[in-house]
Amino acid sequence: MRKVAFYTLGCRVNTYETEAMAEKFIKNGYEVVDFDDFADVYVINTCTVTNVGDRKSRQMLRRAKKKNKDAVVVAVGCYAQVAPDEVEKIEDVDIIIGTKDKGKIVEFVEEFLKNKKKIKHVENVMSIREFEELEIDEYQDKTRAFLKIQDGCDKFCSYCLIPYARGPVRSRDPENILTEVKKLAENGYKEVILSGIHVASYGKDLKGIDLIDIIDMVSKIDGIERIRIGSVDPTFFTERSIERLKSITKFCHHFHLSLQSGCDETLKRMNRHYTTSDYRQIVNNLRDAFDDVSITTDIIVGFPGETEEEFEKTYQFLKEIRLAKMHIFKYSPRKGTKAASFKEQVPEFIKEERSKRLIELDKILETEFIEKHVGKVMDVLFEEYSDGYYWGYTKNYIRVGVASEKDLSGQILDVKIIDNRENKAIGVLKEVK
Template sequence: MRAAFYTLGCKVNQYETQILEQLFFDNGFDIVSPDSPADLLVVNSCTVTAEGDRKTRQALRRFKRANPSGVAALTGCFPQAFPDIAEQIPEADVITGSRNRGSLLCAVEKYFATGRRVIEITPHERGEEFERMKAGRFLGRTRAFVKIQDGCDRYCSYCIIPTARGPVRSKPLEELREELEGLAAAGYREAVLVGINLPFYGKETGYTPRLIDAIELACAVPGIERVRLGSLEPELLTEEDIARMAAQPKFCPQFHLSLQSGCDNTLRRMNRHYTAAEYRAIVDKLRAAFDNPAITTDIIVGFPGETPEEFAQSLAFAREIGFAKVHVFPYSKREGTRAAKLPGQIPRAVKSERVAELAQAVEPARRAFLQAQVGRTEAVLFESAAAQGGVEGYTKNYAPVRVPGAGGELSGRVFAVEIVGVGEDCCLGRLAPNQGNPEIFSD
């Protein structure tokens, strides 16, 4: 029986989909791409924006048109946050929430046995434990995502995630060690520690342990040669944490610090827990502690009440920081959040104009970051063949590098590369003449 998986959203969702793929594969399913004919489609949904909901419905409809007798399963954040709406989607034969993810296989088997729709959505509750899951392999990937934290209680005014993901909970260190040892034995060189709100790792136990303890443990696992972090909320990074990270040779100096706005008035309406000045101070500390770090971010434009002057402040702040990359999003109204009821909702056309203006404004910093890599020799983890020819991969600070003329045999391996130029949104490199350039590790 053929099963396809379609994932929307963050790296946590990607990790969880890989766990589900592994579970279904181990129970006799052949895993195929979402575009292939299949007996089952699993949509692991994201509900951060209304666009995510639309793509979820679209994927289910498309699958049913192409596979009329196939079974469609909907899981993840969308049904967890909006169970009544999810139940109204006629194409979904099986619906589970993010808390019922572990029982998805049983729910699908129940549908195949009875032909009757299965809906299992259990609300989150205080005190629930971290969901036990362990990745053993990641189909088609050279780096391994490892979820170490789930849930959030920050309640940013625009965000539905606390409803979709529940309270803060963290993976025990011993379980993390066991998972990483298994991934190292499977040949993975790089582990990316991900979570819904990573700096809250250990909060439910009084920050004993903390995120830095998980980082140090990961760096100590033999065979794991790189340790990278997923998206971070900036305000919980302390000077001690930064110093301890910088002391780890395997740690990758790439920090995706979610900004959302460079204007203090907007940050207050968003219920973010830092000011632009505090954010700038954290960036300065990271740049002082690490050689050649990359600072990337997300910025929302068109938040309710954002005046032209406030947008200009945010744009100027983004220019000032000089991000290696910025993901720019128009504000998306989410029912069930406080921001959905705020006055001063911005017209779609204005949001589109601001997205384009900000994206253009931060592009020079992106090019400057790539240009700053030229002349350096960096360890590159190669991943796949490049569309323009050659092979492409990433440095420790996540600068994309393409090596023209190199072959696919480099995929999944780490080599020294001399950065010699800049192409279209990537660096250009050549294998360093290092005694025939044997494979090296990043430490």
């Protein structure tokens, strides 16, 4: 039996697509093994959001051949899409597939094994209008499942390559989504995470349906007890959309609203279509609507032209709105984006200083958020065991550990939060639901 190994970089959509590709191989008689093991085929699902993503993609592509010099090495995904010529120069790579036709990956591998000729399959994604179905029957994770419902982005933020890597907005047919969710529920999954490249755009290319409609439809499927959504454009959350979400009891009150900067001048250069005042209002509206809401975000430091004064505005804004968690990224110039040609690029040492300041602030805010929940009883969906505890997440995405002699994996249980240890919530079981 041939063996195949995968390495996934980047977002939840990539995670979903890797699962789907793995299933294609399994159905064709392959065994999936760990990436560090000996395999006949190594698939690296690449990322190009940052220079770090590019570099890590190249590293993993080179590492694969060291495990087995005769292995077939496949570069697939966003980095392969936007820089196919760069990837082609890596001698160890045998097959290059962009962001289209991942579902044909086994066919490409079989073709290579037959002809021993390098394959480069990278199409112009800007002309794609159809959502590529990559259905998954059997997930590796048995508690919650990522579900890709949307692809593409048409926002063209000045720092971002993703619209060029993924193409225009395409939404998955709602019937196909519901069919897959029903299958997941039948197989014991309790939580689904609806993901996309710009998931708020779901339905934009369909008639009479949007993201909240599909959340509502999924919520009516028996067996599914929790629904989450991936990162969402803040402007999606109007008063009307928030009001509609309030009526969906299975919806988890965790919102990842990418801010990117807390300074209006910087946001304008980024081509983000909101102001800090807009963002603050959206955060306040969500907090008014959901008592236990958790709001997390992404921040870019050192964007071209970001002065000390602009950074200070971001710092103070974040200090004031006090979000539950922040993911801090240092700006990375991406060739082909507008921001790469902007003057006043910020030196690396300044990016590093600003990043450290925000990481310190994030630790304070995360501690504050978790400690607000000490003493409360909350639902936890348990996923894994490590370091003497079963770990899982509350509906508002606090990671909680419980010491138990019984296997809690896959169960949703009432847990009383009793402590916060270095931003890890610790709880005790109350009763089985």
